[in-house]
Amino acid sequence: MPIDFNAIFEQLKNGVIGLAKTTLSNYVNDAKTDAQNMLNAMKEKLQRWTSLLIDKSLTTEDFEWLVNSQKDLVEMACLKEAGLAAIRIDQFKASVMNLVVDTIFSMVKI
């Protein structure tokens, strides 16, 4: 059976471009949402800790410890985002592999 390699590669090229666009745009949207959620949560915590400090439920030392714990959480969030970005890269690679397999299967009908 003759195989049209040009058609296969053209279909693969279009598929890979589409995948790259979707992967990147989804990742940017997710990262923005995560950052915004973290900022909102941080604001609420700082307000609550300040109230607890004023009514002496927390000591100054407690308050400082909690503020520093928030710094550690921000560092954790950066590591998590970096990990998620790495996962996206691997998902992209896996999608390319599936695209190659599916395209060849569909055009060659093995």
Added chain:
Amino acid sequence: MFRKPTAYLTAILFSTFLLFSQCRTISGFDQYAYTQGTALKVDAMNIMDKATKPYASQQAGIEDVTTRIEKAYEYEKHRPQNLFTVKMWEIVKNPDRNLFGGFIKRWKEKDTLSTAFINEAKIQVGEAFDMIVELESKKIKYNDSKVTSFLSTNQ
């Protein structure tokens, strides 16, 4: 070079499979690591609740949790391409930072801690564990069955 078109396609598929399976950027999903992360979060929250009592009276329970966290960390350290998770565990367990390790250090220094402080610290430490677990849960569950079946039937 190739006697039939399917041999050529098999070569393309085999190369693609090799290329993408050999150069992963981050480790794949690991059920054991995920289960450990969720279980340790519950244990850490439970022991933190007891910080209104003197440190010495809870020492056995504290050591049990910290030892299990060390074991989980060792497991993560030996998984390939797992740098981000390892760094996250290092922050959580470090006594000189302000998450679980730092909480235990503070408990030891002060002997008892206030309920208000414990409640707020639990939120912080809980979020840290959640981040580790969330990252693990989003890792890829690899399944190469389609490619391996194609390769085995076209050799």
